[in-house]
Amino acid sequence: MLTKRIVPCLDIKDGRTVKGVNFVDLRDAGDPVELAKIYADTGADELVFLDISATEEKRRTLHDMVMRVAAAIDIPFTVGGGISSIEDIDDLLHAGADKISINSSAVKNPQLINDASAKFGAQCITVAIDAKQIDGDWIVHLVGGKVPTELNLFEWAQEVEERGAGEILFTSMDHDGTKDGFANEALEILSELVNIPIIASGGAGNMQHFADTFIKGKADAALAASVFHFKEIDIQDLKKELKKQGITIRI
Amino acid sequence: MKIVIINYGAGNIQSIKFAVQRLGHEAVLSNDIEEIKAADKVIFPGVGEASSAMKMLKESGLDTLIPSLKQPVLGICLGMQLMCHSSAEGNTTGLSIFDVDVLRFDNEVKVPQIGWNQIADLKSALFSGVNENEFVYLVHSFYAPLCKEAIATTTYGLKYATALQKDNFYGTQFHPEKSSKTGTHILKNFLEL
Numbered sequence: 001m002l003t004k005r006i007v008p009c010l011d012i013k014d015g016r017t018v019k020g021v022n023f024v025d026l027r028d029a030g031d032p033v034e035l036a037k038i039y040a041d042t043g044a045d046e047l048v049f050l051d052i053s054a055t056e057e058k059r060r061t062l063h064d065m066v067m068r069v070a071a072a073i074d075i076p077f078t079v080g081g082g083i084s085s086i087e088d089i090d091d092l093l094h095a096g097a098d099k100i101s102i103n104s105s106a107v108k109n110p111q112l113i114n115d116a117s118a119k120f121g122a123q124c125i126t127v128a129i130d131a132k133q134i135d136g137d138w139i140v141h142l143v144g145g146k147v148p149t150e151l152n153l154f155e156w157a158q159e160v161e162e163r164g165a166g167e168i169l170f171t172s173m174d175h176d177g178t179k180d181g182f183a184n185e186a187l188e189i190l191s192e193l194v195n196i197p198i199i200a201s202g203g204a205g206n207m208q209h210f211a212d213t214f215i216k217g218k219a220d221a222a223l224a225a226s227v228f229h230f231k232e233i234d235i236q237d238l239k240k241e242l243k244k245q246g247i248t249i250r251i
Numbered sequence: 252m253k254i255v256i257i258n259y260g261a262g263n264i265q266s267i268k269f270a271v272q273r274l275g276h277e278a279v280l281s282n283d284i285e286e287i288k289a290a291d292k293v294i295f296p297g298v299g300e301a302s303s304a305m306k307m308l309k310e311s312g313l314d315t316l317i318p319s320l321k322q323p324v325l326g327i328c329l330g331m332q333l334m335c336h337s338s339a340e341g342n343t344t345g346l347s348i349f350d351v352d353v354l355r356f357d358n359e360v361k362v363p364q365i366g367w368n369q370i371a372d373l374k375s376a377l378f379s380g381v382n383e384n385e386f387v388y389l390v391h392s393f394y395a396p397l398c399k400e401a402i403a404t405t406t407y408g409l410k411y412a413t414a415l416q417k418d419n420f421y422g423t424q425f426h427p428e429k430s431s432k433t434g435t436h437i438l439k440n441f442l443e444l
Contacts, residue, residue, distance in 0.1 A: 002368045002407055003386065040431070045367055071269040076388055076429045096265035098390070098429065121299045121329075123363045123390040124263075166363050166390075195358050197365045220361065250367045250386040 003250045004214045004242070005045035005221035006235055007199060008228040010035060012081070013053045015061040033068045039228070040073040043235045045250060047073070048101070048169075048223060051081030058082065063095045070096025078126055080169075084109075089116050093124060101169055103128040104142045107149055107156075110163060117164025126199075127165040129156060131186075132173035138186055145173035153186065154193055161194045168194065169223065171201040179205025179227070187217030199223050207233060207241045214247050254278040254442065255290035257317075257330075259307045264296045267327065270428035274439055282311050291322055292442055297329030301353075301393070302341025304329055318346050323444045324420050331415060331422030332393060340393050349415045349422065351398040360408035363392040368405050368413075370425070375402040375416050377423075379440050385433040387425035389413070394424065 011018040016030040036047055049069070051062050066079055079092050080101030089100050106113050106127050116125045130145050131138045131153040138153035157168055170190060172183035182203045191198050197220035200213045204224035213219045227233045242249045256267055258280040271278040271294075278294070279286065287293060295317060297304055308314040317324065317334070326334045335345045338353035345353070356362045367386040370378075387405075394411040397404065401412035405424070415422040421441065427434035 002364060002366050005366050067265065070266050071272070074270065074273070074429060074431050074435060076390070076426070093263050094265065096263060096269065098263060098266070118300065122392065123365065167365055195361050196363070197361050220366070 001248045003045070003248045004219070005199075006043070006210070006238060006249075007046050007048055007221050007223040008039050008044050008235075009048040009050060009201070009223050009225045011225065012049050012051045012062070012065065014055060014057075015065045018052065032065055033072050036069050036077070037072050039235070040075045043239055043251070044075065045221070046075055046098075047077040049077060049079045049081075050101075051079070054082070059088070059091070063091055066092055066095035066097050080126070080128055084112070086112070086115055086119060089120060089125075093120060099124045099126050099167070101126040101128045103130065106160065107140065107142060107151065110159065113160055113163035113165055117166070122164050122166035122196075125165055126167040126169050127160040128169040128171065129153060129160075130171045130173055141173055145176070154189060157190055157194050161196050165196060167197045167199065169199040169201060172203065175203030176201070178203055181205065181209040182213035182217055182219070182222065184213055184217035187213060187219050191218035191220075197221065204233075207238050210238060211242055211245045211247060214242070215245075252276060252291045252442070253289065254292045254294065255287050256280050256294045256296060257287060257313065258282050259304070259311055259313055266426075267294055267296055267428045270435065270438055271442070274435065274442060276442060282313065284312060284316050287313075287316060288320070292444070293320060293322060293324045295324060295326040295330040295334070297327065297331075297333060299329060300341060301329060301332060301338040301343040301345075304333060305343050305345070308333070314346060318348050321419060323441065325441050326420070326422040327428075328391060328424060328426060331424055332395065334415070334420060334422050335395055338393060348420045349395070349398070349400050349417055351395050351400065351412070351415070353393050353395050355393050356408060363390055364407050365390045368407060368425075370403040370405055370413055372404045373402065375414075375421070376444060377402065377414065377416065377421055377437060377440050381433060381436055381440075387413075387427070387430040387433055389425045391424060
């Protein structure tokens with residue numbers, strides 16, 4: 001059976017990991033390659049690298065980092081952050097990324113989803129959607145949740161599927177950073193509404209939150225950052241617990 | 252040992268080159284017919300869309316070369332699908348090495364299948380020392396149905412052929428280069444054929 005996926009996310013700036021990490025066995029906690037290797041060796045199912053740098057050298061630096069990661073690990077990984085053209089996508093896939101994730105650029109230029117999907121195949125095009133509730137409606141936001149759009153989460157999700165996205169990475173800005181659990185009600189609706197895999201993001205605080213988002217939220221994968229980086233949750237322990245609860249998982 | 256990865260413009264092939272390197276070998280990316288012919292092992296990758304990939308193969312004459320190769324050839328993902336008789340993706344005529352028609356998953360399941368699933372009913376030296384029900388990484392919307400050339404099966408809504416073999420031709424729907432230790436083992440088996 002297809003398993004649920006556990007996905008650590010690494011924020012990258014100028015080729016280095018940003019959020020603090022608490023791995024005593026790391027020689028260089030800022031080296032994304034070393035961190036990626038540890039996650040790959042300890043049972044992560046895939047990794048997401050989110051590049052938040054805004055320098056002119058960004059593209060070259062990210063390309064080099066992707067190549068070094070691809071050389072070092074034997075599990076799939078997705079790269080996102082500021083990707084806005086077919087050329088950007090082509091460059092990162094050729095460097096060794098398995099999937100790329102587009103967010104703001106998909107909202108600003110939805111045709112990019114169609115073009116990328118037709119050229120590279122739906123399976124490597126993830127559309128990331130950040131949303132939060134305003135007066136009871138889930139509204140898509142840009143710039144890390146700061147700028148609201150006119151788009152409704154559920155309508156936008158259906159549109160990106162129709163345009164050829166292979167997967168949706170949904171982050172609830174209301175849950176992100178709270179460590180209070182994932183947005184399972186919205187996730188469940190999303191999962192019923194579209195027929196592509198959904199990655200849940202935002203709100204992971206303990207192991208039960210992961211079980212809940214797979215069972216109640218019907219998510220296909222769950223992404224988290226700090227709970228893994230600070231070793232609050234060990235991936236092996238998490239996977240054993242999920243398996244105990246009857247969730248299909250790779251151990 | 253000379254290992255060639257066929258480079259015809261299909262997506263992420265660096266990862267295969269890196270996986271071969273981690274096993275202590277070097278692989279050359281090439282679309283040169285003489286260089287491919289002279290290789291000990293040929294890997295035929297493929298990420299993307301079937302009809303446009305087939306078009307690229309035809310433009311470089313690789314569509315006639317690949318079925319004529321005598322050394323072990325491993326098609327991965329779309330590479331495996333293109334080695335089949337046909338694909339429903341873009342109504343594509345394939346290389347007809349494997350006598351099976353590639354179909355699209357129906358919407359009873361989420362499409363594409365993305366993630367880790369198990370391989371079973373293992374046959375062939377490709378899986379020597381690999382246990383039944385090990386996990387491998389898959390990302391695909393189209394699949395080869397069960398057929399006489401199946402050497403591994405996977406279940407996703409239905410049971411399908413997740414690896415194929417005919418004579419010196421091997422194909423895996425999954426990505427051995429992305430399938431952790433199990434994938435490395437299978438890739439090593441291929442290089443030792």
